[in-house]
Amino acid sequence: MTGIGESRWPPIAALAAYLGVSLAARIWLPGDGALRSPWLSVALESILLLTLLLADPTSPTEHRRLRRLAVTLVAILVAAALWATALLVSDLIRGTGVSRNAGHLLATGAVVWLGNNLAFALWYWLMDGGGPIARTRTLTPVDFAFTQQLNPELAQPDWRPVFLDYLHLGFTNATAFSPTDVMPLTHRAKYAMVVQSTVALALLGLVVARAVNAFT
Numbered sequence: 001m002t003g004i005g006e007s008r009w010p011p012i013a014a015l016a017a018y019l020g021v022s023l024a025a026r027i028w029l030p031g032d033g034a035l036r037s038p039w040l041s042v043a044l045e046s047i048l049l050l051t052l053l054l055a056d057p058t059s060p061t062e063h064r065r066l067r068r069l070a071v072t073l074v075a076i077l078v079a080a081a082l083w084a085t086a087l088l089v090s091d092l093i094r095g096t097g098v099s100r101n102a103g104h105l106l107a108t109g110a111v112v113w114l115g116n117n118l119a120f121a122l123w124y125w126l127m128d129g130g131g132p133i134a135r136t137r138t139l140t141p142v143d144f145a146f147t148q149q150l151n152p153e154l155a156q157p158d159w160r161p162v163f164l165d166y167l168h169l170g171f172t173n174a175t176a177f178s179p180t181d182v183m184p185l186t187h188r189a190k191y192a193m194v195v196q197s198t199v200a201l202a203l204l205g206l207v208v209a210r211a212v213n214a215f216t
Contacts, residue, residue, distance in 0.1 A: 006132050008052050010163045011122065015049045018118050025111045029104055044080065048073040048122075067131055074122045081119040084112045085199050092206045109207035113174070113200065120196045121170030125163050127188065135160050143189040144169070147181050174200035 022042060051069060088108060091097035098104040129135045129142035139158060141149045146165060148155030165182075172180040177197040184190040 006160075006162045010167070011125070012049060012052050014118060014121075014163070014167060015045060015052070018114060019045050019049065021114065022111055025107055029098065029108055044073055044076055048077070067126070067133070070131075071126055074119065074126055077115075077119040078123055081112070081116045082195075082199060085116060085203050088112055089202060089206055092210050105207060105210060109203065113203055113207075116196065116199060116203070117170045117174050118167075120173070120192065121163075121167040123192060124169055124189075125166040127192070128161070128166070132162075141185060143184065143186045145183045145185055150183070170196070173197055177201050 019042065022045070026042070048070065051066070051073065088098075092105075098108045124144065125132065128144050129138065135142075139149075139160065144161070146161050148159045148161075152159075169182045172182075173193050173196055177200065179193065184193055
């Protein structure tokens with residue numbers, strides 16, 4: 001456990017892995033693709049990664065400062081992910097940019113889709129019940145109700161969700177386009193999931209349809 005209420009290594013590992021994939025894609029893909037202004041999001045991801053690595057809050061004041069910084073960075077990451085999706089959808093509709101090459105299109109779509117999932121997973125992680133620090137003070141579900149909370153006999157005593165649970169939530173919501181084993185309880189949780197699932201549906205539908213057409 002650390003100052004954020006749980007181990008920092010899972011979000012650090014997820015961010016580092018995506019940063020590596022994102023950097024490789026930005027080097028390989030053409031500059032007129034959906035990843036325009038690429039180094040801005042890379043810089044934001046790097047700052048958030050350094051924040052998680054270096055921060056070790058020891059007082060309530062530092063807790064609040066860390067949370068404000070993390071929420072701001074993740075909100076910008078979510079906005080950047082949605083903007084990248086909008087650019088890719090625009091390219092697909094107009095038949096420009098990476099939409100003219102099936103390989104580039106699939107690679108760009110995969111990076112944008114992964115970025116959306118990670119950004120929303122981080123958002124859910126920070127949003128639920130006021131964040132990981134606040135969740136250490138209560139066992140009652142606030143924004144999301146996990147299976148282990150609805151059925152305590154399935155979990156160890158004092159079970160609480162950690163980042164990997166929200167990462168799973170982000171990916172299942174982006175593939176099922178609906179709640180699976182985690183129930184949203186508040187309006188902000190429900191509408192965040194609505195935005196993510198709508199974006200994922202539009203992105204996957206258009207990318208797959210265009211790629212199939214390009215291959216054939």
